Amino acid sequence: MKTGEFLVSGQRLPDHCHASNAKIMTKFEQLIERDGPVILDGGFATQLESMGHDIAGDLWSAALLISDPQAIIDAHYAYLSAGAEIIISASYQASRAGFISLGYSTEEADQLILSAVKLSQTACAEYLESSIYPPEIHPIVAASVGPYGATMHDGSEYTGDYDISDEALTEFHLSRLKVFDASGADVLAVETIPNFREAEILCGLLEKMSTPAWISFACRDELKISDGSMLRDVARLFDGHRRVHAVGINCTSPAFILPLIDEVRTGATDKLVVVYPNSGETYHTEDNSWSGTSCDLENDFNVEAWFKAGAKFIGGCCRTSPADIRAIKRCLVSQAR
Numbered sequence: 001m002k003t004g005e006f007l008v009s010g011q012r013l014p015d016h017c018h019a020s021n022a023k024i025m026t027k028f029e030q031l032i033e034r035d036g037p038v039i040l041d042g043g044f045a046t047q048l049e050s051m052g053h054d055i056a057g058d059l060w061s062a063a064l065l066i067s068d069p070q071a072i073i074d075a076h077y078a079y080l081s082a083g084a085e086i087i088i089s090a091s092y093q094a095s096r097a098g099f100i101s102l103g104y105s106t107e108e109a110d111q112l113i114l115s116a117v118k119l120s121q122t123a124c125a126e127y128l129e130s131s132i133y134p135p136e137i138h139p140i141v142a143a144s145v146g147p148y149g150a151t152m153h154d155g156s157e158y159t160g161d162y163d164i165s166d167e168a169l170t171e172f173h174l175s176r177l178k179v180f181d182a183s184g185a186d187v188l189a190v191e192t193i194p195n196f197r198e199a200e201i202l203c204g205l206l207e208k209m210s211t212p213a214w215i216s217f218a219c220r221d222e223l224k225i226s227d228g229s230m231l232r233d234v235a236r237l238f239d240g241h242r243r244v245h246a247v248g249i250n251c252t253s254p255a256f257i258l259p260l261i262d263e264v265r266t267g268a269t270d271k272l273v274v275v276y277p278n279s280g281e282t283y284h285t286e287d288n289s290w291s292g293t294s295c296d297l298e299n300d301f302n303v304e305a306w307f308k309a310g311a312k313f314i315g316g317c318c319r320t321s322p323a324d325i326r327a328i329k330r331c332l333v334s335q336a337r
Helices: 027-033 044-050 060-067 069-081 096-100 106-130 166-181 196-207 231-236 254-267 303-309 322-336
Strands: 006-008 011-013 086-088 140-145 187-193 213-217 244-250 272-276 282-284 289-291 311-314
Touching: 027 140, 027 244, 044 060, 044 069, 060 069, 060 106, 069 086, 069 106, 069 322, 086 106, 086 187, 096 106, 096 166, 106 140, 106 166, 140 166, 166 187, 166 196, 187 196, 187 244, 196 213, 196 231, 213 272, 231 254, 244 254, 244 311, 254 272, 254 303, 303 311, 303 322
Parallel strands: 086 140, 140 187, 187 213, 213 244, 244 272, 272 311
Antiparallel strands: 006 011, 282 289
């Protein structure tokens, strides 16, 4: 390095650029600036169930924030060991109303929501401490921000058919986003959004946050999100958004992912793409069951094609496991060589 230069995030800056003016990259920014894909985790509830936990209640996996926080850490650890570089907190179905219904105060409810991020951070720290060979990239934490419908337990998270005013929906999301924005999470994972109206409200609210975010949608086919809106039209809401760095798809059949990537890139022209589909099975809300055949990872999770089509963040959602994430990473690493 020449005299009068210093290094910031791998780039040499001339001596007239003082350190006080240089932008320090966040952990999330470091990941997205790196060449190649970023590996997400997989189905968190799926992993908890495989560990013997019953999560069929109204709070879903968030119930373990109360009853067994160590199980949350252990499930995250399994995905970190499988190669996940971003783990998503157990807060998808966590809400003030859900915890208040169990007798907790508003302040206690917010602390429980916050604990989901803290447990994720603990898992990352324990993983790094136990690693014989430190990973090239330190894993980071995404705070899961699920849709309003996920707290209703009526299947509306899969249809987008909400019976709530714009004002109430705004307050629902704002109260949680404020907690997550102050939590120390590296990124907000606003996920499984099923309708255009909720996306519009979140678009405005995310502008007010200081934490970077991605937003992903549940889709019913290769063109539309759950309420029938075109994905490209919903994605266009976030074109040029200063806080949202990626737009994409989750909890959707892998058979639809490739054309949906094109839809995202058509609508949100300046954004990275995030994809984490489910196993391809069908969920039945009336009895919390799944039917159909799980996809063959080698043939249906065409991760190489997704990456070539523009997906930067790739992982799994419901009914995927650490073994699937390990296989996804193996496929993508072998392609990069």
